[in-house]
Amino acid sequence: MTPIFALENASYRYPDGRLGLAETTLEVRERESLVVLGANASGKSTLLGLLGGLIFPSGGRVIAYGTALTEAALQDGEFARSFRQRVGVLLQDTDAMLFNSTVYDEIAFGPLQLDLPEDQVRRRVEDTLDLLGLRSVADQPPHRLSGGEQRKVALGAILAVSPEVLLFDEPTSGLDPRFQRWFVELVIELRQAGKTLVTATHDLHIADVIADRVVVLDEDHKIAAEGRPRDILTDLDLLLSVNLVHEHAHVHDGELHIHPHTHLHEHEHAE
Amino acid sequence: MLPEWISEQTAARAAPRRRHTGYLSRSLRDMARVVEDAIFCEQSARRAGFLQRLDARVKLFSVLALAVGATFLHHLPSLLALGVFALAMLLVSRVGLGTVFSRSWWVMPAVFALVAVPSVLSVFVPGDPLVALPWGLSITRQGVASAAVLVTRIAAGMMLALMLALTTRWQELLRAAYTGVTAPFVLVATMMYRYVFVLLRVAENMHLARRARTIVPLDAAQERRWVGGRVGALFLRSRRLSEQVYSAMLARGYRGEPKVLVRHAVGARELAWVLGCAVFLAGILVFDRAVLGEMAW
Structure with missing residues (x-):
């Protein structure tokens, strides 16, 4: 598969000097579903920000579609327009994502910025509302909706642009199992539609189901491992060292046992 | 390992007497009220009433036209008719009288104190005395008439503003201005x-x-x-x-x-409303000028 993104020793420091991401080299290939696993503050959001052209590396380079992502490159009208059309970013904070006064306007915002004709914008909004089951709340202010509905609106706002690449930052964080299942089903459909997906999460269940490839960031903000989901998710020592599983203490047969603990497990499908 | 003190009962110290510092709670209560108020307005704007169904841009335009028209009215009955029209529209739109008055009564004491009371006195509006007051002052017939017109004008204006505010969601109002x-x-x-x-x-x-x-x-x-x-x-x-x-x-x-x-839906309802407003406005302007203009108020 052709790489769409390439991080070449890319690093990022916040303006106050804190390290967001240590020197990282990574490729994102066309049509793959890459999951970036890491504990809180390991640099997942920073990595997504770099890929999405929202922040720029302090060192190294980020290449997207053969062009280095720099502030200057994204000032260039043609490249910026094509990049924003091709790459959609779902931020973790829905308060930041949802800045319009109604769900309808929220979904229409992206297509409108791309100068699509008005009838096409309307059609995309209508289709997105139907796809996500948001038709009944189309005229409501997004901040009045439940957490799951708000996340759906934020997703709809991205999907309406129809990007080739979707960058999801903690898409299921703090949401109930029904939303998590819905999200997994959506990702499966998006993969079938040929989209490239990069999902930053610390939810191992999601990684297990949606990933083609997994990258693990450690608490020093660098890549600790990269590989197939099964190899990564069964390496309990690795997961313990990067704070993705915890040691579970319990009393068994009168003795205290302490061992790495994950909720991942095999299950049988009913015939 | 939990520290030992965590399982012990800690006796609370007696609270020392403090000077009352309720400004913080008051400020936060006021903030909460702002939120409640906005939600309350949204609720009445969400009801399935006549004005709520109208396109916000048309509603904004018609209320502005009525407000401008009100400045050309000089007589109490025509201003009263405008106020009653706005109130009737609110009631038809399922906004209760309680809601209307709870959002307007607080302005009236200020209106009376600053506008009505001074203008009834002979020192501001000389004329035929109705009631004699000390220091050679009196309440004049012309003063009472002018105060009544002023108060009615303010009340009618307020009804027009409420007609818009209580039946239109803020985001629709903003969108109307796009x-x-x-x-x-x-x-x-x-x-x-x-x-x-x-x-x-x-x-x-x-x-x-x-x-x-x-x-x-x-x-x-x-x-x-x-x-x-x-x-x-x-x-x-x-x-x-x-x-x-x-x-x-x-x-x-x-x-x-x-x-x-820009999502504006102007249909038959909006056209009928604009036409109705235009006819009503023209009617009271004619009534004010041609009929009442000849009469002494």
Whole structure:
């Protein structure tokens, strides 16, 4: 598969000097579903920000579609327009994502910025509302909706642009199992539609189901491992060292046992 | 291993007497009221009434036209007719009398004190005395008539404003103001309205979190320090949020010039409403000039 993104020793420091991401080299290939696993503050959001052209590396380079992502490159009208059309970013904070006064306007915002004709914008909004089951709340202010509905609106706002690449930052964080299942089903459909997906999460269940490839960031903000989901998710020592599983203490047969603990497990499908 | 003191019962110290520092609670209560008020307005604007169904742009235009028309009315009955018309429209639109008066009564004492009371006196409006007062003053017939016109004009204007405010959601009202030129300002106003509530919610949560952990009341200096600290924290939060919002806008193709979808639906109902308003306005203007203009009020 052709790489769409390439991080070449890319690093990022916040303006106050804190390290967001240590020197990282990574490729994102066309049509793959890459999951970036890491504990809180390991640099997942920073990595997504770099890929999405929202922040720029302090060192190294980020290449997207053969062009280095720099502030200057994204000032260039043609490249910026094509990049924003091709790459959609779902931020973790829905308060930041949802800045319009109604769900309808929220979904229409992206297509409108791309100068699509008005009838096409309307059609995309209508289709997105139907796809996500948001038709009944189309005229409501997004901040009045439940957490799951708000996340759906934020997703709809991205999907309406129809990007080739979707960058999801903690898409299921703090949401109930029904939303998590819905999200997994959506990702499966998006993969079938040929989209490239990069999902930053610390939810191992999601990684297990949606990933083609997994990258693990450690608490020093660098890549600790990269590989197939099964190899990564069964390496309990690795997961313990990067704070993705915890040691579970319990009393068994009168003795205290302490061992790495994950909720991942095999299950049988009913015939 | 938990420390030993965690399983011990800690006796609370008797609270020392403090000077009352209720300004913080009052401010936060006021903030909560702002939120409730907006929600309350939204509720009446969401009812399936006549005015609520009208396109916001048409409603804004017609209310402005009626307000401009009101400035040409000079007689009590015509102004009264305008006020009654607006009130009737509110009632037809399922906005109760209680709601209308709860949102307008507080203006009336100020109107009476500042406008009505001085203007009935002979010193401001000389004329035929109705009631004699000390120091050679009197309440004049012309003064009472002019005060009645002033008060009725204000009340009618208020009814027109409520006709718009209680039946139109804020975002629809803002959207009604969207044109090519105003789009950036309206977008900023929309976002400001939205994020004021986000930050009010954060401020309220900060206060609740502190109250949940306050055993002994703080003195005024400590209160001030806490408020100062929280104002700073809120400022930082709002700055971070603004950066994230900007990122979210950039990620969705924003390039410095917002483009918005103007969704106005002008149908037969709107045309009938505009026509009705025009006929009514023309009617009371003629009534005011041709009929009442000849009469002494």
